[in-house]
Amino acid sequence: MPDVSAVDTIDTVACVGAGVIGGGWVAHFLARGYRVRAWDPAPDAAAKLTRLVDAAWPALTSLGLADGASRDHLTVTATLAEAVEGAGFVQESAPEDLALKQKLLADIDAVTPAGVVVASSTSGYGMTEMQVAAKTPERLVVGHPFNPPYLIPLVEVVGGKLTSPQAVEWAGAFYRHVGKTVITMADEVPGFIANRLQEALWREALHMVANGEATVEQIDTAITDGPGLRWPVQGPMLTFHLAGGEGGMAHMLDHFGPSLKSPWTRLDAPELTKKLRDAVVEGCEEEAGERTIADLVAERDRAIIAIQEAVGSARRG
Known part of the structure; x- marks a missing residue:
């Protein structure tokens, strides 16, 4: 893939998707001092994002805002192309629908300038199956966060079969630069790492409730205490x-x-x-x-x- 900008030169990030995860990413990047250009096809996207950011801001303020951080640095655009204009990194956070992800990532790829890494917040799909329609799939990576992204530091980064190792390395470096803890995975694993561990515990908990072996409260207390x-x-x-x-x-x-x-x-x-x-x-x-x-x-x-x-x-x- 073309040369990418140094991670410490990026000042604008594009966030595609204004749901809980997308809004959490918007809040995180704003708190780290970035200008954020966001797009979501929903007609109430701007109002929803404002509410999400406002709700997250007290916690982010308590953690400590970067110099120059401001909620006023959020711009909600009318089109996808406007959102990625001037952005040095793109974070996609659309719903977990494979066909939707495939088309959206192809659309993002088509309008995003060369040399800009595009990351998906997917929690269930591998990049290999999502990047099939993109013209330049080598810059597409998974950047899997945990809810809420503005508080939980972990991001799991992994590429697909057509992803350039340079894109994976750059994405990991950028996430670390913006204050995230990064696991760079060598291979695609269904559910990634943390979700697989969570799922094992979750399934066993459901078995215990179904068999009358433990109550919901007992299971929660067994972990919290x-x-x-x-x-x-x-x-x-x-x-x-x-x-x-x-x-x-x-x-x-x-x-x-x-x-x-x-x-x-x-x-x-x-x-x-x-x-x-x-x-x-x-x-x-x-x-x-x-x-x-x-x-x-x-x-x-x-x-x-x-x-x-x-x-x-x-x-x-």
């Missing part, structure tokens, strides 16, 4: 790394690996091969870096206390 307190700190992998004590993940897998075959979930467990075991152990060691088990325990404990205090304060108002 249980492992959910640890996950913001170290995630499920490092959490089990600490469950192995001083022996870490290696001890955990070697001693508790057989429990994978226990009927604790309706999902089939993968075979714990030596290759899988070693990959998990090495991954934990790499993630931990120079932090010892004792360091990680101390970090976890401090963070859990802070999370409990913050959640308690929020609930008390």
Whole structure:
């Protein structure tokens, strides 16, 4: 694909789609000091976007606005072509309809200047199946956010078979520049990473309710007052790394690996091969870096206390 502009030279972003996700992106980019040009075919798009941005602004103000950030930097255009005019990046957030996505991305591609990366907020489709109608599919990537995009930092970035590696790399760098946490995926995986993890928990929860094994409230409490307190700190992998004590993940897998075959979930467990075991152990060691088990325990404990205090304060108002 043609050369793209440096991420720190972009001052205008186009957002296509004015729903909850699209509006969240608009609010995020405005708060980071960008000028945002938005388009949505709905006749009430401007009013809807104004309400979404106004609702998000207090939280964004509390987090800290970039110099020059202003809600007045939002322009809702009459046409798609006007929206992408002068934009250095395009974020598409249309409804999850494959035919719609295919046509819209082709339309965006047709009117967007060369060298501008176009990202889709899709949560369910791979870019390979969405980019089929575009003339220059090499600049199309997935930039999958989490609701609300102006508060949740994670974005999963992945290209399709026709996407240029340069576009994927640029999109990841741009998202980081605007304050996002980025996972750049090597391959397309249905549902991406975080959604697959959420879906596994969600399905098991539904099974438990359907079988009368737990109430909705019990399931929520099991997460909010249980492992959910640890996950913001170290995630499920490092959490089990600490469950192995001083022996870490290696001890955990070697001693508790057989429990994978226990009927604790309706999902089939993968075979714990030596290759899988070693990959998990090495991954934990790499993630931990120079932090010892004792360091990680101390970090976890401090963070859990802070999370409990913050959640308690929020609930008390």
